[in-house]
Amino acid sequence: MRLKETVPKIFIVLLLFGPLLYLVADAFIQAFSETGLIQLAFPVGRRLNLLINSLTLPTLVSITVAVIGLLAGSLLVYEDALVWRWIKWGFLVTAPVPPYIHALVWSSTIRMLNNLLRVYGFSLPVSGWFMSYLVDTMAYLPLGVGLAMVGYMLVETPAVEAARLFKEDIRVFMEIVVPLASPMILAALGFVFILVVTDYSVPTLYSYNVYSLEVFSEFSASNNSAHSVWLSMPIVLITLIVLVFSLRGLRNTVQSSSISRTETVSSWSFPSWFKSIQILAATIILIQVIFLLGGLLLETGNLTSLYFAVEAATDDLVVSGVIGLFGAVLGGVLGYVLSARLGKGGLWWVLISIPLALPSSIVGIGLIDVYSRWLPWLYGTMAMPILAVTIRFVAIATIIIYTQSKRVDALLFEAAELFKKEELQALWRVKMPLQKYGIAAAFAALIAFSVGELGSTLLVVPPGSETLTIRIFNYLHYGGSEEVAGLCLLVVVLMMGLTGIAFKTYIGDRKQ
Amino acid sequence: MSLKPQIKYIAAILVIIIAAGTYIALNQEKPREVVIYTSVDQIFSEPILDEFEETTGIIVKAVYDVEATKTTGLVNRLIAEKENPLADVWWNGEIAQTILLKEEDVLSPYSSPEAVGIPDAYIDPEGYWTGFGGRARVCLVNTELMDPEDLPSSIYDFLDEKYPADQIAIAYPIFGTTATHVAALYATLGPEEASNFFAALSMRDIRVVDGNGVVRDLVADGSIMFGLTDTDDSIGAIERGAPVEMVFLDQGPDEMGTLLIPNTIALVKDGPNVEEAKIFIDYLLSEETVGELVELGWFQLPLRDLEVDQEYFDANNVKGMTVNYVEIYGFIEQAKREMTEIFVR
Numbered sequence: 001m002r003l004k005e006t007v008p009k010i011f012i013v014l015l016l017f018g019p020l021l022y023l024v025a026d027a028f029i030q031a032f033s034e035t036g037l038i039q040l041a042f043p044v045g046r047r048l049n050l051l052i053n054s055l056t057l058p059t060l061v062s063i064t065v066a067v068i069g070l071l072a073g074s075l076l077v078y079e080d081a082l083v084w085r086w087i088k089w090g091f092l093v094t095a096p097v098p099p100y101i102h103a104l105v106w107s108s109t110i111r112m113l114n115n116l117l118r119v120y121g122f123s124l125p126v127s128g129w130f131m132s133y134l135v136d137t138m139a140y141l142p143l144g145v146g147l148a149m150v151g152y153m154l155v156e157t158p159a160v161e162a163a164r165l166f167k168e169d170i171r172v173f174m175e176i177v178v179p180l181a182s183p184m185i186l187a188a189l190g191f192v193f194i195l196v197v198t199d200y201s202v203p204t205l206y207s208y209n210v211y212s213l214e215v216f217s218e219f220s221a222s223n224n225s226a227h228s229v230w231l232s233m234p235i236v237l238i239t240l241i242v243l244v245f246s247l248r249g250l251r252n253t254v255q256s257s258s259i260s261r262t263e264t265v266s267s268w269s270f271p272s273w274f275k276s277i278q279i280l281a282a283t284i285i286l287i288q289v290i291f292l293l294g295g296l297l298l299e300t301g302n303l304t305s306l307y308f309a310v311e312a313a314t315d316d317l318v319v320s321g322v323i324g325l326f327g328a329v330l331g332g333v334l335g336y337v338l339s340a341r342l343g344k345g346g347l348w349w350v351l352i353s354i355p356l357a358l359p360s361s362i363v364g365i366g367l368i369d370v371y372s373r374w375l376p377w378l379y380g381t382m383a384m385p386i387l388a389v390t391i392r393f394v395a396i397a398t399i400i401i402y403t404q405s406k407r408v409d410a411l412l413f414e415a416a417e418l419f420k421k422e423e424l425q426a427l428w429r430v431k432m433p434l435q436k437y438g439i440a441a442a443f444a445a446l447i448a449f450s451v452g453e454l455g456s457t458l459l460v461v462p463p464g465s466e467t468l469t470i471r472i473f474n475y476l477h478y479g480g481s482e483e484v485a486g487l488c489l490l491v492v493v494l495m496m497g498l499t500g501i502a503f504k505t506y507i508g509d510r511k512q
Numbered sequence: 513m514s515l516k517p518q519i520k521y522i523a524a525i526l527v528i529i530i531a532a533g534t535y536i537a538l539n540q541e542k543p544r545e546v547v548i549y550t551s552v553d554q555i556f557s558e559p560i561l562d563e564f565e566e567t568t569g570i571i572v573k574a575v576y577d578v579e580a581t582k583t584t585g586l587v588n589r590l591i592a593e594k595e596n597p598l599a600d601v602w603w604n605g606e607i608a609q610t611i612l613l614k615e616e617d618v619l620s621p622y623s624s625p626e627a628v629g630i631p632d633a634y635i636d637p638e639g640y641w642t643g644f645g646g647r648a649r650v651c652l653v654n655t656e657l658m659d660p661e662d663l664p665s666s667i668y669d670f671l672d673e674k675y676p677a678d679q680i681a682i683a684y685p686i687f688g689t690t691a692t693h694v695a696a697l698y699a700t701l702g703p704e705e706a707s708n709f710f711a712a713l714s715m716r717d718i719r720v721v722d723g724n725g726v727v728r729d730l731v732a733d734g735s736i737m738f739g740l741t742d743t744d745d746s747i748g749a750i751e752r753g754a755p756v757e758m759v760f761l762d763q764g765p766d767e768m769g770t771l772l773i774p775n776t777i778a779l780v781k782d783g784p785n786v787e788e789a790k791i792f793i794d795y796l797l798s799e800e801t802v803g804e805l806v807e808l809g810w811f812q813l814p815l816r817d818l819e820v821d822q823e824y825f826d827a828n829n830v831k832g833m834t835v836n837y838v839e840i841y842g843f844i845e846q847a848k849r850e851m852t853e854i855f856v857r
Contacts, residue, residue, distance in 0.1 A: 046857050111733075126735070127719070204684065205722045209856045217686045217856060220584050221848035223591060223612065361585060368592035380598050454578070458585045463547040463598055464573030473578040474554040476725075 012334060013351070016391055019366030020354050026369075027229035037226065040218075041233035047214060051234055054211040057129065057203065058196035061136045065144035066189040070178065071281035073148030073185075078268055088149075091289045092142050095448035096324075096495045098469060099139035099202050100476070101488050105295035106135050131206040136196050138288045143195075143445065144188040145285055147400065150441045151184025152177070154404060169269045183247065187403045190246030191396060194239050194356050211235065215359055225365045232358050239357035240350060247403065293492065299485035309486030313471055319461075320451050320468040321494060322382060327389035327450035332443050334390065335397025336435075342402045352395035360455025363392055367460050384460035385467070389450035396449065397442035404438025451491060468494070545571040546788035549586045550603040552576075552775065553744075556810035557603065563804075564795050570788050575599070579723050584687070587613060590780065594618045599780045600789035603796065607643060608692045610776040611841040614640045620781040622790060626797035629816040633837070634774050642793075643774030643837075645802045645811040648830055649693050650770065651759040652731045652746045653738040664738060666762050667697075671712050681719040681727045681739035685710060685851040689724065689742055689773055691844065694851055696771045696835050698843035707850050714854045732756055742773070743812040747824055751809070760830050769831035774815055 013021075031037040043051050076088050107126065114123040125131065155177050163172045178185075200213040212235065219228040270278070300306050310317075341348045355363055367388055372379040416430035432439065454469050461467065468491055475483040550557050554576040561572045577586040587609045590599060594617065602619070604610045613619050614636065621639035634643030653663055657679070664670070670680055683690040697706040714720075719736065721727055727739035728746060732754035746758045762768050777793050779786070795801060799818055805811040806822060813827045 046853065050857060127721075201722075205726070207720055207722075214852065214856055217684075217848065217852045219588075220687060220691075221845050221852070223584075223588060223616075361588065364585075365588055365592050368589060372593050372596045372598075376596050379596065455585070458575075458578065459589045459592075461575065462573075463549075463575050464571075466576065470576065470578060471554065474576055476579070 008337075012337060015387075016334060016394060017351050017354070019370040019391065020358065020363065022370050023225055023229055023358075023362065023366040024354070027226040030224075030226040031230070034226075037230055040227060040230035043211075043234055047211070050209060050214055051211045053209070054197060055238070057132055057136065057208070057210065058193045061133060061140065061196050062144075062189045062193035064133075064137050065140050065192045066148075066185050068141060068281045068284055069144040069148030069188055070181075070185055071278045072285050073145050073152055073181075074173070074177070075278040075282045076145070077149050077152040089146075091285050092146055092444060092448070093492050093496045094289055094292050095142035095146070095444070096451040096491055097139075097292060097488055098452045098454070098472070099135060099199065100205070101296075101472070101484070102139040102292060103131075103135045103202055103205050104476075104484070105292055106131070106138060108295065109291055110134075127206045127208075129206075129208050132203045132208045135202050135206075136199075138292070139202070140192045140195060141285055141288050142448075144185075144192055146444070147184045147188035147191075147441060148181065150400075150404070150437050151181035153437055154184070155180045170271055170274055173268065173270070183403045183406065184400075186246040187399055190242050191399075193242050193246075197238065198235060198357060198359065212359065216361070219359070219361065225362050228359060228362050232362070236353055236357040240353040243349060243353055243356075243399070247399065293489075296485040296488050296492075299482060300489060301482050301485075305482045306486045306489065309483050310490055312483075313468055313487055313490060316466050316468045316471050317490060317494060319382075319465045320491070321497075323385050323389060323453075323457070323467060324447045324451040324494070326386045327393070328443050328446035330386060331390040331394045331397045331446045331450075332439060334394050335401050335442055335446075336439065338394065338398040339402035339405055342398065352398055355391050356395045360392060360453065361459060364388060364456035364459030367391070367456065371460075379460075380462050382462055382465065384462065385457045388456040388460050389446075389453050392453060392456060393446055393449045397446050400442040400445060401435060401438045404441075405435050408434045448495060451495060543571055544569065544785070544788055545573055546785050546792050547598055547600045547783065548572060548574045548603055548792065549590060549599040549601070549780075550574060550576055550605075551586055551609070552603055552605045552810065556744075556805065556808050559808065560796070560801060560804065564792060568791060568795070570791065572792075579688070579725060584609070590618050591616050594781070597780050597783050600783035600785045601792055602776075602778045602780055604776045604778075606646075606689055606692055606773050607641075607776050607837050608695065608841050608844050610641045610778055611838060612844075613778065615841075618781060619778045620783075622779040622793060624790070624793050624797050626794045626799075629818075630797075631815065634815055641776045641778040642797060643776050643815065644797050645805060645814045645816075646772060646774040647689075647743045647810075647812055648760065648770050648772050648832070649689065650741060650743050650746055651738055651761050652728060652741050652749065653757050653759055654731050654734055654736070654755060655757050656755045657734060657737045663757075663759050664761065665759065665764075666767065667740075668709075669761075670718065670740075671709070671716065675737060677716040677718045679737040681721050681730050681736050682713070683724045683727055683741070684720055684722065685855060686848045687723070690740070691848055691851070692773065692840065693740075693771050695840045695843040695847040696833055698847050699835055699839045700768050700833055703843065703846065703850075706847075707854075710851060711854050720855050743824075744810055747809050747812065750824060758825060760825075763831045767831075769833045771835070772813060772815075772830075772832040774837075775811070 027037075110124050110126055110131065114126070117123050160172060160176055163176050198212050200210055200216055203210045204213055215228050215231045215235070218231050219225065300309070338348065338352065367384060368379070371384065371387075378384070412434060413431060416426040451467075452469055454473060457467055458470055461470070468487055472484055472487045472491070475487065548561060557574070557576065561574055564570070565572045575586060575589075590597070590602060590613055593599070597618075602610065602613060610619075619640045623639040624642060627635060627642050627644070630642065630644060636642070651664055664672070664675065669675065670682075685691055685694045694706065694710065697709070701709070719730070721730065724741040724745045727741040728749050730736045731739050732749040732752070734755075738759075743758065746756065749756050750758075760770050762770060777796055779789055779793065783789055802811065802814055802818060806814060812822060812824070813830065
């Protein structure tokens with residue numbers, strides 16, 4: 001019995017974390033022979049200043065995204081007006097568009113805006129902190145708002161309706177609904193913080209120096225992953241602290257017993273000032289979608305450009321689809337398994353923090369080191385990029401599912417365990433339906449991140465294959481903005497297709 | 513009971529299918545293929561690879577690097593894969609990373625007969641790599657923002673107070689060809705003078721941007737007066753009709769010249785398709801292919817005596833820095849570390 005439990009655990013740890021553990025072990029071994037290597041983990045002087053500066057951007061971006069998620073998410077979930085119903089989930093299609101593409105669109109937009117503003121002797125900065133903040137906020141809005149919406153959908157409707165009998169709506173919302181939805185909103189805050197703190201591409205585009213650039217430039221200078229691993233330690237530590245802090249409230253939340261809720265609280269009667277800021281927040285999402293898609297459509301120019309972009313990238317579309325779909329399935333399944341472990345100890349939190357905090361190229365190097373050496377029959381196949389995206393993003397799926405599962409009445413799980421006829425019956429007929437929103441959200445997030453992944457995919461993609469994202473970045477350097485825009489639209493369509501299939505298959509099937 | 517004969521038939525059919533499949537698989541000739549890793553922009557390299565495939569019938573499996581990973585992705589992949597390489601050929605858009613791969617024991621020597629006419633400076637003495645045409649570092653200026661008599665003529669003009677600092681840009685000098693350029697200045701001027709020069713640039717607070725492509729775009733759209741970039745990026749802007757002009761720096765008789773950056777091609781050690789790799793290297797080094805790369809806009813300097821049309825400038829009149837590329841490589845790590853100290857803060 002013990003063996004039956006231990007073997008799958010070891011398998012999962014080796015599959016997911018083997019390459020990273022190898023890198024960490026290698027970093028420790030090298031530290032014995034290279035004096036001073038450990039010092040890289042303790043930033044001082046310029047590096048310390050850089051690290052401190054680097055924390056401002058992710059802090060403000062994640063807080064902004066969480067606040068917009070809190071306000072706009074509630075409007076999109078509870079409001080039934082036609083305009084909000086249309087964008088309710090529709091804005092998620094922009095989720096896989098890499099932040100770098102958001103940067104292109106917003107750079108052009110701000111430049112145009114400045115042409116108008118200069119008439120009044122005023123202009124917005126086109127580089128530095130402001131642009132990094134704007135672009136990162138817009139890029140991660142779909143993730144933040146999407147998770148906030150899942151949080152609101154999990155709120156116990158009867159409890160809220162009961163409270164509304166005795167208190168005014170705004171107080172019920174602030175004192176009951178928001179605390180109940182807060183685990184998902186805080187999880188979103190944590191993810192956005194981590195994704196921004198580990199990214200150097202957007203800040204460097206606007207000449208804003210961050211610590212993750214230091215990690216990458218060290219890797220570029222030394223070509224030694226051990227240096228980058230040691231330099232990344234402060235980021236790993238920060239990631240761990242942020243994850244633990246953002247999910248700390250989970251244990252205190254009221255548990256839900258509902259299985260499949262289609263009705264939500266409706267006809268809220270909020271004061272006009274609150275309604276106004278809700279609409280303002282939702283308008284920001286609308287602006288994000290309209291400017292991104294509109295910018296891409298304008299840049300694509302005409303259908304001929306789009307046709308040529310699609311024709312050149314048909315194979316890449318298939319490769320991206322395969323990686324996105326299989327990465328989401330594998331990551332979803334492993335995330336589901338790992339979510340059950342998160343409550344059992346700190347070691348699992350540390351393990352899932354590492355792939356989130358390490359630069360993507362280092363994750364790729366770890367995969368090559370382990371798989372090309374010990375599993376050469378697997379190396380060089382399409383399994384490698386699927387594994388790469390799974391390793392990089394399984395933590396996100398794990399935490400989303402874990403967060404939602406904490407909202408489900410544990411008694412229901414226990415009852416299912418007690419009365420099940422077969423092992424899979426409890427899982428398929430009780431546990432998964434109870435967690436369907438969490439699983440669906442994790443699946444959508446995995447598809448979005450997998451399709452947009454670049455750093456580690458590039459290192460392990462089989463020769464002769466290419467993803468849409470790799471092609472987009474290639475055209476980007478050349479300055480082929482029409483092709484880039486056309487391909488980005490293709491990514492959006494791919495995302496719509498894959499997420500649509502996933503939601504229809506899973507949620508549709510569960511409803512039956 | 514009645515199913516038993518059917519099962520036998522099905523089993524017999526399965527055995528026949530498996531046996532036939534195995535026989536076909538064993539006797540089928542494996543299609544000839546070659547695996548190319550390249551840091552050359554896909555827009556330029558893909559047509560050449562397609563043409564090679566069409567001409568020779570050898571299937572090309574390519575992996576392209578991207579600027580977003582600062583073109584270090586494939587170099588690190590090659591180093592990590594060296595025990596079990598997937599690649600046969602490394603086609604690099606510059607030279608320093610290729611020398612690094614030689615040092616890391618990733619490459620194998622191969623002297624192509626097609627390399628005839630390429631000067632010795634561009635060929636590894638031990639035959640591990642061949643340089644074969646390339647680009648140059650250039651100052652791209654916006655002609656609407658600058659008068660012809662005010663154009664910069666030396667790298668030191670980047671320190672001249674008459675040009676506002678926020679009107680000048682370079683790419684982060686820790687990645688790509690800009691890093692190679694810095695190392696070349698270390699080799700030419702000496703580490704101290706070169707380092708002081710960049711410290712002064714940093715003190716002036718000129719714009720340091722994400723890549724040469726961004727420098728090009730800033731100059732092209734009139735956001736800045738001039739910036740340091742590569743000839744291929746500059747030509748892209750000229751072809752799109754931007755009001756820009758290329759200025760080759762330090763071209764006077766006593767001046768050091770500009771850095772010429774050859775492409776390099778090398779055979780990967782223990783790659784799975786050695787013969788096909790050699791055929792590809794020969795194909796790429798041929799005069800026809802080099803001519804085609806010039807026409808495509810990837811090369812501006814054939815680096816040997818070739819009859820090719822170069823409409824944007826006279827390649828024969830560009831004075832290059834007199835440098836030894838291996839010496840440049842020797843300064844790369846030091847230069848990158850010092851540039852990080854100076855610019856990433």
